[in-house]
Amino acid sequence: MKAKKQAGVFIDHSSAHIMKISGNSINSARIESSFTAETKQNARGRNENLMHHKEQHEQSGYYKKIAKTLSDLDEVLLFGPTDAKRELANLLKADHRYVKIKIELKESDKLSKNQQHAFVKFYFKIE
Numbered sequence: 001m002k003a004k005k006q007a008g009v010f011i012d013h014s015s016a017h018i019m020k021i022s023g024n025s026i027n028s029a030r031i032e033s034s035f036t037a038e039t040k041q042n043a044r045g046r047n048e049n050l051m052h053h054k055e056q057h058e059q060s061g062y063y064k065k066i067a068k069t070l071s072d073l074d075e076v077l078l079f080g081p082t083d084a085k086r087e088l089a090n091l092l093k094a095d096h097r098y099v100k101i102k103i104e105l106k107e108s109d110k111l112s113k114n115q116q117h118a119f120v121k122f123y124f125k126i127e
Contacts, residue, residue, distance in 0.1 A: 007070060008077040008120030010111060011084045013059065017113065019120045020073075024127055026117055029069065033062040063091050071097060077123050079085050079106040 007020040019026045044081050066088060069074055076092075078085035085105050092098040108119060120126070 004074040005072060006075045006077075007073050008079065008116070008123065009066065009070070009085075009088070010078045010108070010116045010119075011066070011078060011080045011088060011098070012082045013084045016062075016084075017116055018066065018069055019117060021120070021124060021126060022040050026120060026126075028113075028117075031062070031065050031069070033059065052071070060089070063088050063094050067092055067098065070101065073101055075124075077104050077106060077120060079108045079119060081108060 005020075007018060009019070010017040012035045018029045018031065020029075033066070078089055089103050089105055092103055093100065104123075106119075106123070111119060
């Protein structure tokens with residue numbers, strides 16, 4: 001039987017910590033949103049509508065970058081303290097390329113890197 005390709009993604013609106021499982025270990029990667037507080041402040045100074053449009057555009061690109069790293073997986077756990085996990089899940093579910101991936105969402109508090117790894121190991125029952 002072929003081993004399932006699994007990953008946990010701790011996500012909020014500013015960054016995503018992607019933890020792909022390989023045997024009993026975890027390989028980590030981090031993706032940062034390019035919509036920073038500084039970008040928000042600069043856009044707000046010019047026009048509130050412009051800021052909102054720029055934020056949506058930047059967030060969409062951020063989610064697409066994350067989605068690209070998940071395309072070869074069988075199971076994905078999305079967790080974190082904000083609605084970003086739901087927004088990413090909706091994007092994945094709307095794209096036919098991700099229809100075969102089992103996506104699970106879990107609420108969590110803000111966690112340290114070690115806590116995130118433990119959360120993923122516990123969820124996928126990794127020793």
